[in-house]
Amino acid sequence: MTLLGKTGWEIAGGLTTVAAMAAFAAWMALRKRPTADELELARRQLLVQTGRLVDGMLLDVCSVEATDGRTLTMLLFSYRIGGVDYECSQDITLMGSVVDAARVRAGFPCTVRYQSGNPQNSIVVAEGWSGLRERLPQLRAFEIPDPWDLGQGSLSRARPGRG
Secondary structure (H helix, E strand, O other), rough: OOOHHHHHHHHHHHHHHHHHHHHHHHHHHHHHOOOOOHHHHHHHHHHHHHHHEEEEEEEEEEEEEOOOOOHHHHHEEEEEEEEEEEEEEEOOOOOOOOOHHHHHHOEEEEEEEOOOEEEEEOOEEOOOOOOOOOOOOOOOOOOOOHOOOOOOOOHHOOOOOOO
16 A cells, blocks of 8 residues: 655645535525515514614605516614614515505504614514504593592591591
């Protein structure tokens, strides 16, 4: 049995490195890349799991023509974090089962989920979560008491016959 000399080992190592690099390049070229819709779904899932919540305001729902000829339904919203105002949009075209674009009302408050290190990365609706509100919150009316009624509580507790 003969052992390879120094040059033989160098040649074998070089061929092995070239073969590994060729296999990696073939894998990169032939692998299935995620589509834009799959990337957007992964982004929404990440924000639902790890995003922080902040109050926002719905600005508008509009239709936009995409470069490929599709019509996209965009939800425009704004929110404030640390004194900085953000105005963002979210594509809700494929989320017809989650949100009905006809029922979204501009000017209504909403809840926004955002990424803490990147506050521009935000959503209002996702699969299994929605920051939309169906109606405005109803606060109880504050009634100003009659000034003559203020003393009744103390008089009712006083014993009869004792001033």
